[in-house]
Amino acid sequence: MAMNLRKNMPTSHRLAIRDVNKDAMDLFVREASEWVEGRGTGDRSMRVVTPNSAREVAEGSAVLITCLPSPEVVKGVFDEVLEDGKLAPLEPERLFIDCSTIAPPLSRVIANAVKTSGKGHFVDAPMSGGVVGARAGTLSFMYGAPDSSQLIERVESVLSCMGKTFWHMGEQGTGVASKLANNYILSINNIATAEAMNMGRHWGLDLKLLTDMIKTSTGRCWPVEVNNPVPGVNENAPSSHGYEPGGTIDLMKKDLGLAMAGAKASGAALPLADKAFEVYRAVGETDGGRDLSIVYQWLQNQ
Numbered sequence: 001m002a003m004n005l006r007k008n009m010p011t012s013h014r015l016a017i018r019d020v021n022k023d024a025m026d027l028f029v030r031e032a033s034e035w036v037e038g039r040g041t042g043d044r045s046m047r048v049v050t051p052n053s054a055r056e057v058a059e060g061s062a063v064l065i066t067c068l069p070s071p072e073v074v075k076g077v078f079d080e081v082l083e084d085g086k087l088a089p090l091e092p093e094r095l096f097i098d099c100s101t102i103a104p105p106l107s108r109v110i111a112n113a114v115k116t117s118g119k120g121h122f123v124d125a126p127m128s129g130g131v132v133g134a135r136a137g138t139l140s141f142m143y144g145a146p147d148s149s150q151l152i153e154r155v156e157s158v159l160s161c162m163g164k165t166f167w168h169m170g171e172q173g174t175g176v177a178s179k180l181a182n183n184y185i186l187s188i189n190n191i192a193t194a195e196a197m198n199m200g201r202h203w204g205l206d207l208k209l210l211t212d213m214i215k216t217s218t219g220r221c222w223p224v225e226v227n228n229p230v231p232g233v234n235e236n237a238p239s240s241h242g243y244e245p246g247g248t249i250d251l252m253k254k255d256l257g258l259a260m261a262g263a264k265a266s267g268a269a270l271p272l273a274d275k276a277f278e279v280y281r282a283v284g285e286t287d288g289g290r291d292l293s294i295v296y297q298w299l300q301n302q
Contacts, residue, residue, distance in 0.1 A: 001067070001134040001162050006032050006048065008137070008161035015048045016057045025050050054080050058087060063095045063158055067127075070254065071102040078110045087119045094120030095154060099141070101126045101183065101251075103258050104173040107144075111172045121145075123155050124172060126179035127163065131246050132226055132236060139163030142182070144175035180259040186222065187256045187276050193223035194296035197230050201300075208233050229296030238291035246291035253280040253288075 006015050015032070019025050032048045051057045058064055058081045068074045078096075081087065096114055098107070107124045114122035125143035133139040141159045145151055145168065156166050169178045196219065200210045207230045214224050227246065228234040238246040256277055263270045283298045 001139070002028055003031065003035070004134075004137040005065075005161045007035065016051050016061055017048060018051055018054055018057050055083070055087075058094070061094070062090050062092055063097065065097045065099060065158070067099040069100075069251065071100075071106050071258075074098065074100045074102050075106065075110065078113065082113055082117050082119065085117055087117065089119065092154075095158070096120055096122045097125050097143075097155065097158060098122070099125050099127050101179050101255050101258070102176055103262060104177045104180075107176045108173045121151060122172065123151075124175040125155070125159060126176055128179065128182055129163070130227060131238070133163070137162060137164070140165040140167070142167040142169050142175045142178040144169055144172045144177075146171065177262070180255060180262060183252070183255040184259040184270070184273070187252055187259075187280070188272055189221045190223045190227075190229075190252070190292050191276055191279055191295055193221065194229045194293065194299055197228075197296055198299040201230075223293065227291075227293050229293035237293065239293050239296070243287070243290040243294040243297070245289070246293070248289050249280055249284045249292050249294065250288040252292045253277065253284055256280060 002015075002017060009015065017025060017028060029048050029050060036047070051060075054077045064081075066074065066077060068077060098110070104124075111122040111124070114120055123143050123145045125141045127133075127139045127141050129139040139162055141163050143155060143159070143166065145155055147168075152168055159166050167178070169175055196214075197207055197210070200207055211224060211228055211230070211233050214220060223229065226234070226237065227239075228237050229239050231239045234240060238244055256273065260270060260273045260277065262268075263273070279295065279298075280292075283295055287294050287298070
């Protein structure tokens with residue numbers, strides 16, 4: 001995702017990255033430097049820098065993209081960035097794009113903090129497509145932002161560096177709400193696909209052939225087509241690489257929990273949610289950091 005951003009953003013722009021995982025940052029800087037050198041431009045404006053804090057990134061950046069693992073981390077980063085209200089203004093005005101999946105109420109709280117600080121615009125823009133989409137630059141973004149053609153054009157010009165499809169879902173907060181609805185479907189489909197494939201295994205079916213049939217039938221879904229849980233059926237899927245994530249069990253459990261909390265607050269019924277959450281909780285006891293498709297492997301031991 002970050003590499004696609006570097007490749008597709010204007011060459012005159014500098015990319016600053018910050019991650020708590022220093023090894024991951026160092027690896028990305030090396031890979032990005034090799035790509036720049038491979039272009040033979042020698043253009044130092046294309047370099048990648050690694051500031052020491054999120055606040056330092058914000059001080060020198062007109063566009064800030066956050067993609068963080070939990071609501072607590074998102075809040076902590078924005079508290080740091082907006083602390084003391086002394087963030088110097090920039091021209092053009094800063095654009096904060098949060099690609100994290102968090103609860104809509106928290107997203108609105110952060111948006112209001114950005115607005116009252118007078119330091120920029122906040123847009124919630126979570127994504128869908130997984131690691132495969134991130135690497136290929138084909139992510140889908142659903143975002144919430146004021147209905148301003150100028151702002152929308154600016155947001156989509158940034159998102160187009162990382163993805164192919166953009167959905168303006170309405171005012172701020174509608175992006176994360178849409179993502180939680182989408183991920184609720186994913187949470188159920190992922191378990192159903194694992195169950196169907198495990199059922200087919202018990203019945204002696206050729207699981208590659210079964211997958212191909214489902215892909216042309218009414219059971220067609222992303223866990224069947226792209227993130228198939230059976231090792232070897234899709235060589236690009238995490239299941240064919242030791243269930244290295246991808247989206248993890250822990251993240252799926254987090255998103256499902258957020259969807260359940262939001263549904264409860266609004267009075268929406270989710271009859272399947274409790275059982276699905278229990279499955280992810282059980283799988284997460286041993287494999288929380290592995291790809292969500294590992295539910296298939298867990299079922300074989302039940």
